[in-house]
Amino acid sequence: GENVEQHPSTLSVQEGDSAVIKCTYSDSASNYFPWYKQELGKRPQLIIDIRSNVGEKKDQRIAVTLNKTAKHFSLHITETQPEDSAVYFCAAIPSSGSRLTFGEGTQLTVNP
């Protein structure tokens, strides 16, 4: 089955800096890669996703890049703000799959 590894487990940045979180996956058939943000005490919420036929996708200050050859994808947050502080989860699923495989999460702290 699919295995997703996520790094780093914790990340602390200064407000205004960029943050990058990386994930690797094992199943070359995986073709959908979402990112979820979970604020303290809240539910995980989808913030951006990418499909295997696309190399990069942007939405305002967040972007996701995908390298199919190396089987890794990354979340990039620019001009970080304190409200970006949360746990971020990456995930992957093949087209034939019935469930997402999640990474272990990254605790991002943005210091004012």
Next chain:
Amino acid sequence: NAGVTQTPKFQVLKTGQSMTLQCAQDMNHNSMYWYRQDPGMGLRLIYYSASEGTTDKGEVPNGYNVSRLNKREFSLRLESAAPSQTSVYFCASSPRTEANYGYTFGSGTRLTVV
């Protein structure tokens, strides 16, 4: 639309008691999932239902049972609660179509077993 609704939001059980966590979605999604999340930890899949009428075990199914009552509802039952089952439980649903695999999560049930 309400999305994914979980009840109850909070529950305290004594060891050995049983209870059922309810989950309902109004988005006509095919697939539904139950996760548990321990403090400071990731999401661990308990059971899932890829489509109405089917259920499958996830990573941590021991001590739980599920029922996909209909397309909208997917319940999780603890037959004999143990302190190790103290956790936050999230239900999620997904269309699981070629166009959309994304999950929508419920707001969670915080369960404490004493």
